Amino acid sequence: xxxxxxxxxxxxxxxxxxxxxxxxxxxxxxxxxxxxxxxxxxxxxxxxxxxxxxxxxxxxxxxxxxxxxxxxxxxxxxxxxxxxxxxxxxxxxxxxxxxxxxxxxxxxxxxxxxxxxxxxxxxxxxxxxxxxxxxxxxxxxxxxxxxxxxxxxxxxxxxxxxxxxxxxxxxxxxxxxxxxxxxxxxxxxxxxxxxxxxxxxxxxxxxxxxxxxxxxxxxxxxxxxxxxxxxxxxxxxxxxxxxxxxxxxxxxxxxxxxxxxxxxxxxxxxxxxxxxxxxxxxxxxxxxxxxxxxxxxxxxxxxxxxxxxxxxxxxxxxxxxxxxxxxxxxxxxxx
Amino acid sequence: xxxxxxxxxxxxxxxxxxxxxxxxxxxxxxxxxxxxxxxxxxxxxxxxxxxxxxxxxxxxxxxxxxxxxxxxxxxxxxxxxxxxxxxxxxxxxxxxxxxxxxxxxxxxxxxxxxxxxxxxxxxxxxxxxxxxxxxxxxxxxxxxxxxxxxxxxxxxxxxxxxxxxxxxxxxxxxxxxxxxxxxxxxxxxxxxxxxxxxxxxxxxxxxxxxxxxxxxxxxxxxxxxxxxxxxxxxxxxxxxxxxxxxxxxxxxxxxxxxxxxxxxxxxxxxxxxxxxxxxxxxxxxx
Numbered sequence: 001x002x003x004x005x006x007x008x009x010x011x012x013x014x015x016x017x018x019x020x021x022x023x024x025x026x027x028x029x030x031x032x033x034x035x036x037x038x039x040x041x042x043x044x045x046x047x048x049x050x051x052x053x054x055x056x057x058x059x060x061x062x063x064x065x066x067x068x069x070x071x072x073x074x075x076x077x078x079x080x081x082x083x084x085x086x087x088x089x090x091x092x093x094x095x096x097x098x099x100x101x102x103x104x105x106x107x108x109x110x111x112x113x114x115x116x117x118x119x120x121x122x123x124x125x126x127x128x129x130x131x132x133x134x135x136x137x138x139x140x141x142x143x144x145x146x147x148x149x150x151x152x153x154x155x156x157x158x159x160x161x162x163x164x165x166x167x168x169x170x171x172x173x174x175x176x177x178x179x180x181x182x183x184x185x186x187x188x189x190x191x192x193x194x195x196x197x198x199x200x201x202x203x204x205x206x207x208x209x210x211x212x213x214x215x216x217x218x219x220x221x222x223x224x225x226x227x228x229x230x231x232x233x234x235x236x237x238x239x240x241x242x243x244x245x246x247x248x249x250x251x252x253x254x255x256x257x258x259x260x261x262x263x264x265x266x267x268x269x270x271x272x273x274x275x276x277x278x279x280x281x282x283x284x285x286x287x288x289x290x291x292x293x294x295x296x297x298x299x300x301x302x303x304x305x306x307x308x309x310x311x312x313x314x315x316x317x318x319x320x321x322x323x324x325x326x327x328x329x330x331x332x333x334x335x
Numbered sequence: 336x337x338x339x340x341x342x343x344x345x346x347x348x349x350x351x352x353x354x355x356x357x358x359x360x361x362x363x364x365x366x367x368x369x370x371x372x373x374x375x376x377x378x379x380x381x382x383x384x385x386x387x388x389x390x391x392x393x394x395x396x397x398x399x400x401x402x403x404x405x406x407x408x409x410x411x412x413x414x415x416x417x418x419x420x421x422x423x424x425x426x427x428x429x430x431x432x433x434x435x436x437x438x439x440x441x442x443x444x445x446x447x448x449x450x451x452x453x454x455x456x457x458x459x460x461x462x463x464x465x466x467x468x469x470x471x472x473x474x475x476x477x478x479x480x481x482x483x484x485x486x487x488x489x490x491x492x493x494x495x496x497x498x499x500x501x502x503x504x505x506x507x508x509x510x511x512x513x514x515x516x517x518x519x520x521x522x523x524x525x526x527x528x529x530x531x532x533x534x535x536x537x538x539x540x541x542x543x544x545x546x547x548x549x550x551x552x553x554x555x556x557x558x559x560x561x562x563x564x565x566x567x568x569x570x571x572x573x574x575x576x577x578x579x580x581x582x583x584x585x586x587x588x589x590x591x592x593x594x595x596x597x598x599x600x601x602x603x604x605x606x607x608x609x610x611x612x613x614x615x616x617x618x619x620x621x
Contacts, residue, residue: 134505137544137619163543163621214503318503326501326525 022094022226022233023067023283031073034060035093038078041199042307042315043099052076055306056097058296059118059224059241063095065295066240066288085110088227095237097224099195112225115237118299119223119307120319120328122216123155124194126201129211131188136215140165145178145187147171151218156191159217179203193220198313216319236282243289245331246271247298249322254297257290270334278334289334299329340366340390348394359398361490363391493531495604500527509547509583509608509618511598513538518583518598520611528611530604538581538597538620545577547616550609552584572609576618583608583618 026032036044036056044054052074061071077093088096089111100106101121102114125136125144133139136159146153148171160167170187172178179200182190190197194212201207224241226234247253250268252260260272269275272293273286280286296302303320304310321327344362351358366387502521504510510519510527513534519527552572573584576598583598585605600608 135503135544135617140543164540165543216503323501324525328501 020230020232022230023236026067026094030068031075032060032064032067032095033075033077033093034063035077035079035084035087035096035098036060037098038080040099041202042311042313043195044076044078044097046076046078053306055119055302056099056224058302058306059097060095062240062244062292062296062302063237065291066236066284069285069291069295071295085112088112088225091227094233095224095226099222100225102221102223102225106225107228111228113228113234114221114223114225115234116241116331117221117223117329118241119195119221120216121193121195121220121222122319123152123191123218123220124197124216125213126182126190126192126197126210127188127213129209133213136213136217137163137165139167139189141167142189143168143170143187144189144191145170145172145181146191147175147178148173152192155218175200195307195313195315198307198315202312214318232283236284239278239282239334240289240292242331243271243292243334244297244299244302245322245329246334247289247293248300249324249331252293252298253301254294257294260293261290267333267335276335340387341393344390344394345397348398354398356398359394363387364490364493495528495530495601495607497522497526498529499525500529501525502527504617504619507612507616509612509616511583511618511620513541513620518600518608520608528607530600530608532583533586533599535597535599541579541581541597541620543620545579545581545618545620547574547612547614547618548577549575550612550614551575552609572605574609574612 034057036052036054039045040054040056042054044052044056046052057076060074060076064073065071067073077087079087079093079096079098084096084098084100085106087093096112099119099121102117106112107114125139127133127139131142140160140163144156144167146156146169153169153171156167156169167189168187170181172181175192175196178190178192181187183204190200192200194216197212201210201212204210224237226237228234246267250260250265250271252268252271257272260268261274263269263272263274266275270278272290273279273288277286279288282288285291297305300317303317307313307315309316317325317327319327320329323330344366347362348354348359351362367384498519500519500521502508502510502519504521506521506523508521510521511532512519516532516534518530518532520530521527550572551574573582575582581597583600583605585600585602
């Protein structure tokens with residue numbers, strides 16, 4: 001068994017001699033190369049001056065803060081859905097933070113490793129508030145607009161049949177036409193991934209007249225991915241995400257980081273680096289997480305300002321709440 | 336037409352190591368559930384259940400005797416108490432975690448064969464296991480048995496309790512998780528009250544959103560009778576689900592199938608739930 005593990009480790013080193021050096025390469029280069037979407041409201045979008053912002057963007061800024069103590073040392077590489085994986089495996093980018101769903105195939109055949117789930121997305125329903133329903137379970141008999149040939153269409157059929165409800169399906173070739181059909185009243189319900197529904201809702205004449213139901217009928221866990229073969233780099237990305245979630249749970253934010261550095265609570269001390277040498281062991285500094293929290297914020301801050309109720313999208317935390325608040329965001333402890 | 340539950344239970348409980356009261360109760364509960372799940376005509380259920388309870392009493396009487404004999408032996412051997420405690424401490428930890436589960440499942444399988452049911456029963460999903468018995472208490476437990484008689488206490492997991500529960504459904508909603516055989520009443524702060532239920536075959540396909548359309552049987556006297564555990568009580572409360580004909584209702588003794596309808600609770604639980612919900616409460620079945 002030991003021999004096998006050793007052989008596998010050697011094989012991995014031989015197969016990817018350069019890839020095990022990501023941190024070193026990034027430090028030498030002086031900036032992080034981060035793959036993002038070509039423009040998705042709230043997640044990654046660039047303004048007129050070429051400044052990137054968004055939920056996915058902030059996780060790359062957090063990595064830069066942890067490594068360089070400077071969230072600005074990131075080069076953002078906008079990528080199409082087709083280019084994103086090869087950009088990562090070829091070494092063009094160091095990390096992919098582009099609303100990408102964690103699936104098995106992407107790990108076992110595309111050579112990616114997902115470092116965590118920063119956003120639990122899933123299929124949901126947009127309805128006019130005037131419809132007066134609180135739950136997708138009350139949509140029986142309604143007409144539903146859906147984009148053709150997608151898993152969305154299949155999930156929709158499963159959901160209604162599993163809950164013994166009937167519906168009229170209105171199938172449209174594109175997402176845009178589906179929204180249009182919903183707007184003109186050809187259907188009373190629109191279904192898609194929830195993050196997308198929030199963005200679509202903004203395009204409606206009176207967004208406030210429409211609501212997204214709390215039900216989630218499919219799993220779309222989104223998170224940052226790295227290429228396989230560099231355990232140190234994988235740990236850095238993974239624990240940066242975990243540190244942000246743990247910071248929220250411990251009540252440490254960019255506003256309270258100075259107090260936190262003086263805290264006597266053991267779990268806070270381990271997080272901000274006043275106890276232990278977890279940062280050194282990652283190949284970073286003791287205060288790596290404190291830098292992230294000070295310069296970018298904890299998970300809650302990043303969520304709220306980009307996609308949350310403090311943003312234009314207005315997505316409630318919902319399932320992305322901490323596990324202690326009814327959601328499923330949960331980070332292993334730093335210890 | 337009832338079966339020899341005594342030999343089945345004896346086989347199952349004699350394989351328990353150690354044979355603590357808690358581990359035995361878990362075996363009994365599984366047997367009780369097996370009968371409940373068999374969907375037999377109600378008279379037959381009652382007679383099977385009576386036979387089972389009689390067998391349980393016999394087994395427990397045996398255990399009492401064995402316990403007394405063991406205490407005498409120990410006294411005779413003058414084992415230092417420290418050694419005895421250490422022995423007992425090791426006893427329950429490891430085997431209690433794995434063996435009662437296996438043995439319980441084995442007993443369940445045998446019980447199923449005997450009652451003559453196939454397929455319809457849901458064993459596999461029950462991954463809960465009896466909590467390890469308090470380590471050093473084994474002799475005390477044996478002594479307690481004498482006063483406990485044939486109590487029909489359920490294992491802890493099956494008892495009504497508050498649990499951590501995430502839900503998108505509003506506070507006050509009832510969520511019936513058929514495959515888990517639990518009913519949850521959603522409360523604030525990620526908590527729900529959880530009740531163990533029996534699910535009748537006629538509800539295998541029930542799903543979706545319903546509302547409580549009527550509450551019945553909530554009169555004071557029948558409820559007192561039901562709470563006393565004095566046997567099946569036709570006046571135990573029930574909750575009608577929409578116009579489906581399905582109900583949430585109580586039966587006594589605990590977890591025995593009582594007539595038609597699908598979602599069966601212990602009478603005490605039915606009363607507890609009855610008091611917490613009103614007509615119009617949303618019920619989500621999944």
